[in-house]
Amino acid sequence: METITLHSTVPESLGEFHLSNKEYCQYLYYPIKLAGSFILEMEPRLQFLNHLVTSALLNENKGKDFDWLKKQYVYLTVKQTLVPKGIDQNRPGFHSDGFGTNDVQYIWFDKFPTEFMIGNYTVPVDDVESMREFEKFGNWISAMRKSDGTWHQKEKNGFFHQPSPFHLYRIDQNHIHRTVPAPETDVRLFVKLTISEHRYAQEGNSHNYGLNYDWEMTHRKTDRNQPHQK
Secondary structure (H helix, E strand, O other): OOEEEEEEOOOEEEEEOOOOOOOOEEEEEEEEEOOOOOOOOOOHHHHHHHHHHHHHHHHHOOOOOHHHHHOOEEEEEEEEEEEOOOOOOOOOOOEEOOOOOOOEEEEEEOOOOOEEEEEEEEEEOOHHHHHHHHHHHHHHHHOOEOOOOOEOOOOOOOEEEOOOOOEEEEEOOOOEEEOOOOOOOEEEEEEEEEEEOOOOOEOOOOOOOOOOOOOOOEOOOOOOOOOOOO
16 A cells, blocks of 8 residues: 655744634635736735735745746635534544645634644555544544643654644645634634645635636545545
């Protein structure tokens, strides 16, 4: 069986960003830039993300020429919803965004931190099988954590990390993570900016009517790490 080894580390922070949004919303892989263009287009209700988006793109383009940026698609996932106690706002379970690709994500949240599984993990390249292995690793690490949150043992290769809210974090396929169930009922704002050379054209993704494109949308699988695939 073909495998891949992921080196899951504490994510890099670009610093704090204090966002203010007064509306509930849910955008899923909403394209704000198409490959072959430098034009960024966001509808008015997303303009509160201008500084965050610009900061992420400038950071990712460091050391690269602007021709690289021109070749990329850029997507936004934005969710501001009421999350009931004990429920995940996003898909449950450990996973890797952009699994098997060079896609890069920048994530931000105001509460209920995303939890990262730190260590080196060898998993099958198969999408579904890899997530099963992530869960096995996660269960093994969970067994080392006491009920008060401290650890029976904490090793370099095997512990959980929850970064601070309000920071913008850069992650790629190496960062194995999950959304944790809400400890209390509250409104959570989550933002993810995705930079990819791939067209994300699955049913259910948000359409940007300010951009000129007409993609054939493919069926969305229930279990997947690779939102660009059919």
